[in-house]
Amino acid sequence: MEDSEPILAANEIGKRFGGLVALQDYSLALRPGDLVGLIGPNGAGKTTAFNVMTGVLAPTSGRLAVRGTDMTGRPPHRFAESGVARTFxxxxxxxxxxxxxxxxxxLHMRHGSGMVATLLALPGFxxxxxxxxxxxxxxxxMLGLGHLADERAMDLSYGDQRRVEIARAMATEPRALLLDEPAAGMNASETEDLLRLVARINGDLGIAVLVVEHDMSLVMRLCRRVQVLxxxxxxxxxxxxxxxxxxxxVAAYLGTRRGGGARA
Ligand SMILES: Nc1ncnc2c1ncn2[C@@H]1O[C@H](COP(=O)(O)OP(=O)(O)OP(=O)(O)O)[C@@H](O)[C@H]1O
Structure with missing residues (x-):
């Protein structure tokens, strides 16, 4: 797999907010079948990296590519169309x-009917x-949620809602799935269900997954490769x-080192 073209490639990405360097020289090659975790203490830059890699934020420096096509500064829907799906x-x-x-x-988003046509049930829909x-x-x-198919989203438990969000992201037929703190707010059994779901998406379907997480132990159990900011x-x-x-x-997590965010 090492030689295959990355689905998502971040190359020396930097992002500043005014004088604050939120992210510096961040690189990632997310290849088919990868299951990568991105961790770090509070304020490490994880969300910034995630938002840059999904088009929500334009990087201040560096380049982004999806399957070899430069996507630097492109809007989020272009990432989605190129096969990079995300959850929130x-x-x-x-x-x-x-x-x-x-x-x-x-699925409608993927096949071009658009959200408005979907919701209004226009003829093409x-x-x-x-x-x-x-x-x-x-x-x-396929994702093991069949028993919930006809339930209203608002009636589901929190953990099930989050799994349905992942299913909806999967409906866009992505090659890569980026999960933003997927286990946040979940109890232990919901977290176990989530781990199984992500393992299935990655293992059975071969979708590359990047998980941005606060919870180090979850990432350690789930991922084969881990990056730390x-x-x-x-x-x-x-x-x-x-x-x-x-x-x-260990020092970063235990907070034994001193100093605030990097400054320009
Ligand atoms: N829109 C913004 N404007 C100004 N500063 C920002 C903005 N977004 C993030 N930052 C700063 O950038 C740094 C990195 O923040 P980021 O949210 O990416 O970290 P994180 O690793 O996701 O943290 P957490 O685990 O607490 O969510 C922090 O110092 C944060 O205050």
Missing amino acids: QNVRLFADLSVLENVMAG RRSEREIAEKARGIVE DRGRFLAEGTPQDIQADADV
Whole structure:
């Protein structure tokens, strides 16, 4: 896999907010089948990196490419169209719609009907509705959420809502899935379900996954490769075992080093 073209390549990305260097020289090559975790203490730059890699923030320096095409400064929908899907820290489902309908919305986004046509059930939408519903059901079943298909999103437990969001992201048929603190607010059993779901997406479907997480132990269990940021800087990269044994990482997490964010 090492030689395959990265689905998402971040090359020496930097991001400043005024005088604050939120991210410096960050690089990632996310290849088919990868399962990478991005961790770091508060304010390390994880969210900034995530937002740059999904087009939400334009980098101040460095380049981004999706499957070899330069995407630096492109808007989020271009990343989605290119096969880079994401979830958000806060649940963003259509609360009144069923699980199936939420996943169908993801499919419509992918197949160009657009959200407005989807919600208004315009003619182009109706024509393909049955096919899309079948496909959505397939995705929901495949991800082990079939028993929830007809439930309204707002009636689901928090953990199930988050898994449905992942299913909706999967409906865009991504090559890479970027998860922003997916376990935040989950209890232990919800976290276990989430781990199984992500392992399935990555292992069975071969989708590359990047998980940005605060929770080091979750990333250590889930990921094969881990990157660590600290105060905007790239601190370490390696297997979970390497990272857990890395003195700099341990020091960063324990807060034994002094100093605020890097300044220009
Ligand atoms: N829009 C912004 N304007 C100004 N400063 C920002 C902005 N977004 C982030 N920062 C700063 O950039 C630095 C990195 O923040 P970021 O949110 O990326 O860290 P993080 O690793 O995601 O932290 P956390 O785990 O607390 O969410 C912090 O010092 C933060 O205050």
